Amino acid sequence: MNANRFFRSFKFAAEGIKTALVKEQNVRFHFLAAVIVVIAAFFTGLSYTEWQVIILLIGGMIALELINSALERVVDLVTGEFHPLAKQAKDIAAGAVLVFAVASAIIGLLIFIPKWF
Ligand SMILES: Nc1ncnc2c1ncn2[C@@H]1O[C@H](COP(=O)(O)OP(=O)(O)OP(=O)(O)O)[C@@H](O)[C@H]1O
Numbered sequence: 001m002n003a004n005r006f007f008r009s010f011k012f013a014a015e016g017i018k019t020a021l022v023k024e025q026n027v028r029f030h031f032l033a034a035v036i037v038v039i040a041a042f043f044t045g046l047s048y049t050e051w052q053v054i055i056l057l058i059g060g061m062i063a064l065e066l067i068n069s070a071l072e073r074v075v076d077l078v079t080g081e082f083h084p085l086a087k088q089a090k091d092i093a094a095g096a097v098l099v100f101a102v103a104s105a106i107i108g109l110l111i112f113i114p115k116w117f
Pocket residue numbers: 072079080081082083084086087088090091
């Protein structure tokens with residue numbers, strides 16, 4: 001893989017993130033939540049391992065939300081009509097985001113709560 005190709009791919013990925021940020025409220029929400037969590041973590045004082053877990057959860061959450069947004073676009077591209085499979089595809093992807101969000105929230109609480117109380 002040459003350097004030009006690598007940087008072109010990087011540029012396209014950055015464009016994708018920018019598009020999602022501009023067009024998707026959920027993506028903006030997750031970025032804002034990530035900033036708040038990082039600030040809270042900074043002031044709470046986390047261990048090296050806890051920082052690793054938090055960064056992994058934030059990255060996973062945002063990546064999953066980006067994949068969900070991409071899938072919504074592919075579904076809309078395939079059909080503008082109401083289709084049960086389109087609904088299933090979108091709802092299952094949304095379910096994946098929800099599962100990761102709930103798991104992340106629980107792990108976040110397990111890390112933060114004992115330090116606050
Ligand atoms: N082409 C379609 N056929 C059948 N159901 C659909 C279709 N497009 C969306 N839906 C369903 O309608 C509901 C609302 O979808 P809506 O379009 O409001 O949001 P979304 O496309 O899932 O996401 P977003 O709110 O980010 O645009 C969801 O259950 C979704 O799966």
